[in-house]
Amino acid sequence: GLSGLNMCYEAVGMHASLLGFCLESLVLGDDLLGQAMRLVRGIDVTEDSTSIDAMKQVCLGGPGHYLGTDQTLGLMQTEYIYPNVGNRMSPKEWVEAGQPLLLDTAIARKNAILASAGCQVSPEIDTAIRARFNIYFK
Incomplete structure (x- = not known):
């Protein structure tokens, strides 16, 4: 892209x-x-996303970071991608957590998605297909 x-x-x-x-x-x-x-x-560069007032407030009179401002928290919801499966642990945290495998997380997410989807084929159509073809799974 x-x-x-x-x-x-x-x-x-x-x-x-x-x-x-x-x-x-x-x-x-x-x-x-x-x-x-x-x-x-x-990157969206507008008055709202690059607020000089927010910079002054944080740098001159605030805590020295932007994580406590409403503007930053709002922008984090639209400008940052939070991975569904990706692991954002540091290497140290990853080792301490037992070195979880990304594939295991992907398998768990796949199973959750499939479990919540339910059957997409009506029982009548399923019965007709199974009567005509040898189906080896449920």
């Missing part, structure tokens, strides 16, 4: 030119494409 790409095929979840597909890769790619889309959007 940053180099001028405006259409992407075979991105998340797809492997070896569509010879394989992986739901966990689809979940992991969601974070990556979200970050790319945020970068492509660019």
Whole structure:
């Protein structure tokens, strides 16, 4: 996207030119494409996003950081991408947490998504398909 790409095929979840597909890769790619889309959007430079008054308040009379201001907290909701699966721990925290694997997190998220989706095929259609074809899973 940053180099001028405006259409992407075979991105998340797809492997070896569509010879394989992986739901966990689809979940992991969601974070990556979200970050790319945020970068492509660019940086909003307006009076509201670069408030001189907020800078004066924080730097000259405040705590010396912006995390306590309403403006910063509001901008963090629109300007920052919070990953759904990505791990933002420091290496030390990651080791202390037992070195959790990103794939395990992706599998758990995939399972949660699928569990909440429910069956998308009506029972009548499911019965008709199973009567006509040998289906080996529920």
